Amino acid sequence: MSSRDVSVEVQGVSKSFGSVIALNSVSLDIFKGEFFSLLGPSGCGKTTLLRMIGGFEVPDDGSILIEGSDTSGLPPYERSTNMIFQHLALFPHMNVWDNVAFGLKMKGIEAGIIGDKVTKALQLVRLEDYGSRKIDQLSGGQRQRVAMSRALINDPTVLLLDEPLGALDLQLRLSMQDELRRLHKSLSNTFIFVTHDQGEAMAMSDRIAVMDQGEILQVGTPEEIYDKPKTRFVANFVGHTNVFDGEVSNVGNDGDFEINCSGLVFMGVGEMKVVKGQRVSVALRYEAINLSKPDNEVKGASCLGVVREKMYLGGMFRFETVTKEGLTLTADIQQEEQSKLIKEGDKIQLFWEPESLAVLLE
Amino acid sequence: MYSRGVRKLNVMANNFKTIKYGRQYNLALWVYAAMFYFFLYGPLLMLVFLSFNKSEIVGFPFEGFSIKWYHVVFESPELIRALANSIGVGVLSAVIATTLALSLSMAFRHDFWGKSLVLYLILVPIIIPGIIGGIVLLIFFGFSEIRPSLWTTVLVAHVNWVLPFAFLTLYPRLHGFDRALEEAAMDLGAKPWVIFSRIVFPLIRPGIIATALFSFSLSFDEFVRTIFVTGFQRTIPVQFWGLIVDELAPQLPAMAVIIILISILTSLIGFIYMRRKVN
Numbered sequence: 001m002s003s004r005d006v007s008v009e010v011q012g013v014s015k016s017f018g019s020v021i022a023l024n025s026v027s028l029d030i031f032k033g034e035f036f037s038l039l040g041p042s043g044c045g046k047t048t049l050l051r052m053i054g055g056f057e058v059p060d061d062g063s064i065l066i067e068g069s070d071t072s073g074l075p076p077y078e079r080s081t082n083m084i085f086q087h088l089a090l091f092p093h094m095n096v097w098d099n100v101a102f103g104l105k106m107k108g109i110e111a112g113i114i115g116d117k118v119t120k121a122l123q124l125v126r127l128e129d130y131g132s133r134k135i136d137q138l139s140g141g142q143r144q145r146v147a148m149s150r151a152l153i154n155d156p157t158v159l160l161l162d163e164p165l166g167a168l169d170l171q172l173r174l175s176m177q178d179e180l181r182r183l184h185k186s187l188s189n190t191f192i193f194v195t196h197d198q199g200e201a202m203a204m205s206d207r208i209a210v211m212d213q214g215e216i217l218q219v220g221t222p223e224e225i226y227d228k229p230k231t232r233f234v235a236n237f238v239g240h241t242n243v244f245d246g247e248v249s250n251v252g253n254d255g256d257f258e259i260n261c262s263g264l265v266f267m268g269v270g271e272m273k274v275v276k277g278q279r280v281s282v283a284l285r286y287e288a289i290n291l292s293k294p295d296n297e298v299k300g301a302s303c304l305g306v307v308r309e310k311m312y313l314g315g316m317f318r319f320e321t322v323t324k325e326g327l328t329l330t331a332d333i334q335q336e337e338q339s340k341l342i343k344e345g346d347k348i349q350l351f352w353e354p355e356s357l358a359v360l361l362e
Numbered sequence: 363m364y365s366r367g368v369r370k371l372n373v374m375a376n377n378f379k380t381i382k383y384g385r386q387y388n389l390a391l392w393v394y395a396a397m398f399y400f401f402l403y404g405p406l407l408m409l410v411f412l413s414f415n416k417s418e419i420v421g422f423p424f425e426g427f428s429i430k431w432y433h434v435v436f437e438s439p440e441l442i443r444a445l446a447n448s449i450g451v452g453v454l455s456a457v458i459a460t461t462l463a464l465s466l467s468m469a470f471r472h473d474f475w476g477k478s479l480v481l482y483l484i485l486v487p488i489i490i491p492g493i494i495g496g497i498v499l500l501i502f503f504g505f506s507e508i509r510p511s512l513w514t515t516v517l518v519a520h521v522n523w524v525l526p527f528a529f530l531t532l533y534p535r536l537h538g539f540d541r542a543l544e545e546a547a548m549d550l551g552a553k554p555w556v557i558f559s560r561i562v563f564p565l566i567r568p569g570i571i572a573t574a575l576f577s578f579s580l581s582f583d584e585f586v587r588t589i590f591v592t593g594f595q596r597t598i599p600v601q602f603w604g605l606i607v608d609e610l611a612p613q614l615p616a617m618a619v620i621i622i623l624i625s626i627l628t629s630l631i632g633f634i635y636m637r638r639k640v641n
Contacts, residue, residue, distance in 0.1 A: 083545075083549045
């Protein structure tokens with residue numbers, strides 16, 4: 001990973017708006033050609049960071065390098081970045097063709113070349129027959145594609161996407177996600193995508209940075225973020241997770257350890273460096289937990305409990321259980337046959353792979 | 363439970379539909395409306411009517427239809443000159459006030475120190491009574507030793523008067539302008555001036571035209587302030603005033619109709635532009 005070329009380098013960037021801290025000394029490397037997502041709740045600073053890379057905000061402190069050169073003081077019109085705006089910001093008084101051609105005209109490229117390039121850019125998003133359409137004559141999806149082709153026509157080193165799919169209904173959103181992924185695969189540009197939707201970030205990204213309150217909490221591949229969240233916030237924000245506070249009660253010679261959470265002891269394996277008595281939290285995904293009859297033989301870690309509530313979620317069941325230690329553990333089970341047999345009030349055994357347990361340090 | 367609630371709601375809606383107001387109430391409403399329109403348009407219609415009266419004295423009885431007073435107006439060099447003066451000052455003050463209002467509106471989209479104070483300062487001419495405004499200008503020009511004339515004192519007085527209205531007409535257009543459009547243009551390589559000329563201006567052009575037309579119409583009708591600062595070149599309202607004071611001239615109604623027509627036409631076009639959506 002580290003040997004890859006860095007496209008955008010964020011170095012200790014801070015920004016405040018009045019008394020509100022939008023970014024607190026954020027550092028980040030984004031690699032060339034990567035589809036990188038900034039994920040977090042609204043107000044976490046993700047949009048501010050994106051707008052800074054585009055030149056629309058100026059950092060109070062720190063600097064941003066694009067392709068190795070410092071961008072400090074460069075206005076947006078002198079940067080090799082292009083942005084797809086949240087509400088697209090297509091020019092309403094121009095037709096599709098003129099919208100897409102705008103970037104080239106600003107660069108002073110001659111008319112003949114502009115013609116070829118615009119045609120190609122419209123082909124890229126399958127809108128070659130829509131050049132003379134007015135913006136208000138387009139559907140939501142077509143507008144999205146015009147915005148994509150307008151932003152890509154200057155072949156930006158970095159394409160910035162500011163939650164452009166936010167306003168779409170689910171169907172269109174999924175098809176636009178496909179469209180973006182397809183574009184990203186066929187091009188070599190770096191994509192930086194801002195979203196508050198963890199599912200979207202998971203589905204689209206090579207890597208994700210999870211942000212909260214102006215800080216980056218964790219950077220990693222979707223699998224790393226999902227399987228090994230480092231903080232309670234990340235665990236809760238991405239997917240559904242049981243989180244418990246506890247204390248390291250035992251550390252074995254092989255690096256295995258035990259964490260006691262209100263009487264329920266979780267086994268942890270390898271990698272994590274913890275010491276006995278250390279206060280930590282554990283996270284266990286809903287779908288990492290399995291259920292069976294109390295007296296069945298099960299593999300991995302297990303505990304006993306009672307089903308308090310059972311819900312059908314379409315394709316899976318969600319069981320809310322209370323362990324005999326009094327902790328509430330929620331499990332999502334996909335096997336319908338087995339789930340149908342378990343009813344509310346049943347005594348059951350919960351079990352999971354020790355590897356699926358994530359230990360959170362904060 | 364649910365369906366009973368819905369039924370109840372329907373019954374209520376039906377009752378509401380079938381409520382009949384009393385006959386007396388209806389009559390009162392008609393009388394009110396009739397009086398409203400009579401006092402609003404009656405005097406205007408009477409003026410138009412009188413402008414076609416053959417009589418040498420303004421007023422009734424109606425002695426026969428004639429357009430001779432319109433001839434008198436258009437054949438009077440003083441009136442034509444006054445009309446030309448008014449149109450000239452109107453156009454120029456509209457252009458100046460609209461330009462100033464545009465730059466003010468652009469500035470007002472940003473936050474700056476003392477913004478609300480500047481806003482009040484711009485709006486002061488609206489609040490000051492016209493006659494006081496006139497006196498203030500008279501004193502000011504007197505002390506500055508600026509001789510009263512059309513293109514100095516009158517023009518300044520008019521711009522002063524028109525500017526706040528121009529600002530109030532134009533500012534909402536720019537305030538509601540989607541800043542993301544400018545950012546998108548900037549992102550695509552447009553420098554500030556190009557952003558203004560290719561994106562902002564085309565999109566607010568209807569608002570600018572409307573503002574200019576309203577400004578013209580305000581300047582065209584301005585009298586109270588103007589009379590204090592007028593030199594030898596008179597504008598139409600001042601000329602008009604002279605005619606009323608010197609002699610109750612029979613061509614007055616015809617002249618009034620012409621002035622009203624010019625004012626209504628410019629305002630009407632202004633309103634059309636105000637409502638126009640960009641495309």
